[in-house]
Each structure stands twice: as C-alpha cells, then as structure tokens.
Amino acid sequence: MPTSTRFAVATHILTALAITDGQPVRSEDIANSVNTGAVVIRGLLSRLAEAGLTRSQLGSGGGALLAKAPEEIRLLDVYRAVEDTELFAVHRQPPLAECLVGGNILQAIGPALMRAQEAMEAELGRTTIADVVIRLNAAARA
C-alpha cells in the first residue's frame, strides 16, 4: 500500500523551485533532475498550482515559481495537493450486510483508521519545504 511517487516527486519539484529563489524553472529542466518526462512534471505542477503552492510564468524565459514562501509550504499541503486516494483502502466488494461482522466491521474499524491517518498528517504538517532545503544543503555538504 504505497503512496504514489507523486508525493515524493512533488516535494522534489518544490524544493528545486525553492533553491532557485525567484528564477523561473522550466518543466523540462525539473524533469531532467527528477529523471522523468516533462509531462509528468507539468501534471504535478498543475495540481500544485491549483492548491496555491506554485504559479507559472508563461512565454520565453518562463517556467514555474513558488507562490508562497518555503516556510509556509508544509509537506502536508503537498501531500493533499497531489494524493487523491484514501490512505486505508477498505473492502472492494462490500461485506455481507446480514452477517454480524460483515455488517458492522467498517464502522467498527473506521475511527481507528481515521486516527492513524490523522496522526500521519499531523506529522507531515510539522515539516516545511524550508526545512527540506536546510536538510538538503546539509546532505550536500556531507
């Protein structure tokens, strides 16, 4: 049950935009760093822009830019912008309603799953892109 790679790649994108502060970056250049196609990057940038995290400068010399300060972008914001499925999948076919277990199991485990997801999201809310940049620079020096 992995998340998609979108979350990791989106964080990569935002980090790249953060360190070229103010300079637009082309999707193709980002794609190069991520080692994928430009279309993948544009799709993610589209979602990030919709969430108010990035904006695009059209025309020659254009590219993507951050729409907020790196300190104001939490990993949780990134996660919500690009991931659209629930963390915990439940039964594909609904369980047998006539059964004591089947008819009530989803209600019984729902709150616990909700709390687990909230705990994860709360943790993601504690890290910002600025923090990632700091760690990135530390790793680069090592």
Next chain:
Amino acid sequence: MPTSTRFAVATHILTALAITDGQPVRSEDIANSVNTGAVVIRGLLSRLAEAGLTRSQLGSGGGALLAKAPEEIRLLDVYRAVEDTELFAVHRQPPLAECLVGGNILQAIGPALMRAQEAMEAELGRTTIADVVIRLNAAARA
C-alpha cells in the same frame, strides 16, 4: 496511496474469529462474510499464522482459530503481517545524482517520511482486536 484491502480484510477475519471464541471457522464461511473467494482468505490466514496471530485446525470440523487473546492483537500487528510495501513510495527512477536537488532529495525528505509513518504505526498500536469487537457490538446494537 492507498493501502491494499488486505489490512481491512485481515482485521475482518480476526474479528470474526474473536467473536466465535474457540470455535474453528472455515475459510469459506469467512469468505462469505467478507464477500470474496476462500483462497483470498486462506492467503491472508497464511500470513496471519506466520505472524503468530492465528492457527489452523485441519481435518473435518476444522478451520481457523486465534492464536492469541484478542486483547493481545494490535492493529499494528495485523498491518505488519499483511502489508509488505512501504507507506511512502519514492522516485521510481532514481533522480539525477549530479543535480544538487536530485542527488540529495531522498536523504532530505527521508526522516520526515519516517516520522510520519512511525506516527501512524504508533496510533495503530493503540487499538486491539478486542477494542474492535467492542465497537462492533456497539454498532450492531445501534
């Protein structure tokens, strides 16, 4: 990033075994309640047995049984028994090592992702099958 349905179904199985305390339950009967095939149940039971959570009674009148008390089985144990992929996927193709961002991004975000996963698992560790049974009975009465 969804988890597979295995976690939810495995919890369903263990809950069913918990409420028929001591009586073996056939995989086919469980499959009926879950609304899937018996082989799916057996595959999960195999993993649960390997993790020491269930055991099987062979032969006529046999079936699956809990190997521990419901109070001693945490949702975290179930999660670890049946889910085998990482919660957060990273880049499928490794990013460009020569790039400042590409070469260090995984190290930079790794700790944050680890903390998020640990927060989720800690929360799953706080609920047991016995708790689920209590909630199940409450839901059934409502």
Next chain:
DNA sequence: TTGTGTGTCGACATCACTATTACACACAAA
C-alpha cells in the same frame, strides 16, 4: 511576428492487487 514554454489530451506499457480454478496434503471421524 516569431519563438518559447505551458497545459492538456490520448494511447500505451507496466505493475500491484484481486479473483478464480485446480490439486496435493493433512487430519478427523467412521
């Protein structure tokens, strides 16, 4: 007006997961 780069669509390959069939093995009951 020209060139650059974005944004989006559609087709295709790939992968994980689920579902299903089939069959050998183990055990209990008679």
Next chain:
DNA sequence: TTTGTGTGTAATAGTGATGTCGACACACAA
C-alpha cells in the same frame, strides 16, 4: 483403514491505478 473435509499453494487471468510518451493548441515575451 477408508472416507470426507478443509487447508495450503501454485498458476492464471482480469482489473485498476500509475507512469511514460507523443502531439498540439494556447499564452506570453522579445
């Protein structure tokens, strides 16, 4: 010992999500 029941595993196929790629219309800067 024989018979029936149920488990455990392999093999296969179908399905949905995901990532990859090519193409093209549109917007903007120079």
